[in-house]
Amino acid sequence: MxxxxxxxxxxxxxxxxxxxxxxxxxxxxxxxxxxxxxxxxxxxxxxxxxxxxxxxxxxxxxxxxxxxxxxxxxxxxxxxxxxxxxxxxxxxxxxxxxxxxxxxxxxxxxxxxxxxxxxxxxxxxxxxxxxxxxxxxxxxxxxxxxxxxxxxxxxxxxxxxxxxxxxxxxxxxxxxxxxxxxxxxxxxxxxxxxxxxxxxxxxxxxxxxxxxxxxxxxxxxxxxxxxxxxxxxxxxxxxxxxxxxxxxxxxxxxxxAVESRVDQEKKYRKWHDEICLQLREYGEAVHILSTPQGAAHILSFSIRDLKGEVIINAMQKRQVIVSTSSACSSKQTKTSHVVEALKLDEHFKKGVIRLSFGAYLSDEDIAKFKDVLNEVLMELKGEHIQ
Ligand SMILES: Cc1ncc(COP(=O)(O)O)c(C=O)c1O
Structure with a gap:
């Protein structure tokens, strides 16, 4: 299948x-x-x-x-x-x-x-x-x-x-x-x-x-x-x-987009909150850049001392597509100007991951994503996550 x-x-x-x-x-x-x-x-x-x-x-x-x-x-x-x-x-x-x-x-x-x-x-x-x-x-x-x-x-x-x-x-x-x-x-x-x-x-x-x-x-x-x-x-x-x-x-x-905006936003906010809750379980190893006051469809976070590509590749192997903080800077090795402007701690600068939601996603997809996120973070635990 x-x-x-x-x-x-x-x-x-x-x-x-x-x-x-x-x-x-x-x-x-x-x-x-x-x-x-x-x-x-x-x-x-x-x-x-x-x-x-x-x-x-x-x-x-x-x-x-x-x-x-x-x-x-x-x-x-x-x-x-x-x-x-x-x-x-x-x-x-x-x-x-x-x-x-x-x-x-x-x-x-x-x-x-x-x-x-x-x-x-x-x-x-x-x-x-x-x-x-x-x-x-x-x-x-x-x-x-x-x-x-x-x-x-x-x-x-x-x-x-x-x-x-x-x-x-x-x-x-x-x-x-x-x-x-x-x-x-x-x-x-x-x-x-x-x-x-x-x-x-x-x-x-x-x-x-x-x-x-x-x-x-x-x-x-x-x-x-x-x-x-x-x-x-x-x-x-x-x-x-x-x-x-x-x-x-x-x-x-x-x-x-305009007609479905309110319903979509409700879904995105729920997913945003659920994923943040899960990320917080990793304590100081994870820094969440996005805030509850920000847009519901974008959720960015970073893992301490870990390169973004490591997570992207581990996710991709499991059929989950996420990106580094922006598509334009993802192929460049330098830290993005946004990450610099946020004055992020040096330990979190290399590994910013962006999740962004869209109309084709379902609750089941996000449940699967959350399982994969746990699996990937557990795999990297010890090696990268204290
Ligand atoms: C905030 C913002 N402005 C402008 C653009 C450029 O839009 P387009 O890809 O349609 O040229 C993008 C695309 O990533 C964007 O995110």
Whole structure:
């Protein structure tokens, strides 16, 4: 009998849902025309695209014209940060972000630093959360952009983005960008708060949609100098033939994620708590990076003086897939910038393991995972765990 693989790396990417794959296939097979074409087939494709845009806009409580389809979280982050910085230099050149952003944010602001922008990085406490006082101290009249992620991809810390928005909007004319790649569909997020983000990034493949699909959405319409030049698609902000099947698939995945959010979160929180309880049995040999205040779908922990790969391999032999703290840094040997920012004890830096839950997991899978976790930790006991 084939043993089922238990996939616990949903923050790296998710398996698309069947309904999402079906929608993608139908659009590819029947509505493959270019949505910019004026013939009937083009009009039909464009209608589907507009419906997908309206659906995402409804979820985010903004207007359809404020939703741009992109190739994913990286492009959304790059576009927001570079675009908003370059088009606001008349107001200033000061930017604020955090030490624990995804590389697609950090590399964008590094590029801006090379161009003469001044970038300040907010540190985080041991729970991975910024201080609002630090933010207040850094926001200036010439601050043009603040970019703060909603949920950290390596350990699940949730940033106080609505409180941050109040500070930013009261003290400056800065645009507030939020990387919501790990929070969209997991936490409530929309432009319906009086104060909140001005602009957010979403990725399709983190919500059981497709890789290579994303959204950049705005509270109100924004203009900037576009990078993808050409036919003027996506309101002139991102040229290139729009990938209608990806857009339709993303809107479907987004709708399902938002509709099932409360139920999924309940399950994830229960699993999170149960696994933490089990890990605590190992006392000081285990350090749990994630906190009960963090996102329910991400649980990171580290075993004293143990390399993450040892656990990953031992789990993999038993058909359980977990990852090191982030997919981007998992192939690199250096400690991740998030782990550095958390100022983790040296003994726990090498072995951060991230479990991330998704819609395909069941209670039975988590029960099996917990057995495997015990087996693996017992095996390593003595050798690695005192
Ligand atoms: C917080 C965060 N931002 C951005 C990205 C990049 O998204 P994409 O893979 O769609 O480019 C990721 C992906 O891991 C992420 O976790």
């Amino acid at each position: 084939e043993v089922k693989t238990i996939y616990l790396d949903n923050s790296a990417t998710t398996k698309p849902l069947k309904e999402v794959m079906q929608a993608f296939m139908v659009v590819n097979e029947q509505y493959y025309a270019n949505p910019a074409s004026i013939h009937a087939m083009g009009v039909e494709a464009n209608n589907l695209l507009m419906r997908a845009r309206e659906q995402v806009a409804d979820i985010l409580q903004t207007e359809a014209k404020n939703v741009l389809f992109t190739s994913g979280g990286t492009e959304s982050n790059n576009t927001a940060i570079l675009g908003l910085a370059h088009s606001n230099t008349h107001k200033g050149k000061h930017i604020i972000t955090t030490e624990i952003e995804h590389p697609s944010v950090l590399e964008s602001v590094k590029q801006l630093e090379k161009e003469g922008f001044e970038v300040e990085y907010l540190p985080v406490d041991q729970n991975g959360v910024i201080s609002l006082d630090d933010l207040r101290a850094k926001v200036r009249k010439d601050t043009i952009l603040v970019s703060i992620m909603h949920v950290n991809n390596e350990m699940g810390a949730i940033q106080p983005i609505f409180e941050a928005a109040k500070i930013i909007h009261n003290m400056s004319r800065a645009a507030f960008h939020v990387d919501a790649v790990q929070s969209f569909g997991k936490l409530p997020l929309a432009f319906n708060h009086e104060d909140g983000p001005d602009c957010i990034s979403i990725s399709g493949h983190k919500i059981h949609g497709f890789k290579g699909s994303g959204v950049l959405a705005f509270r109100t319409h924004m203009k900037w100098q576009p990078y993808a030049l050409g036919g003027g698609q996506e309101y002139g902000l991102r040229s290139g033939t729009v990938a209608v099947p990806q857009a339709v698939a993303l809107s479907k995945a987004a709708r399902i």
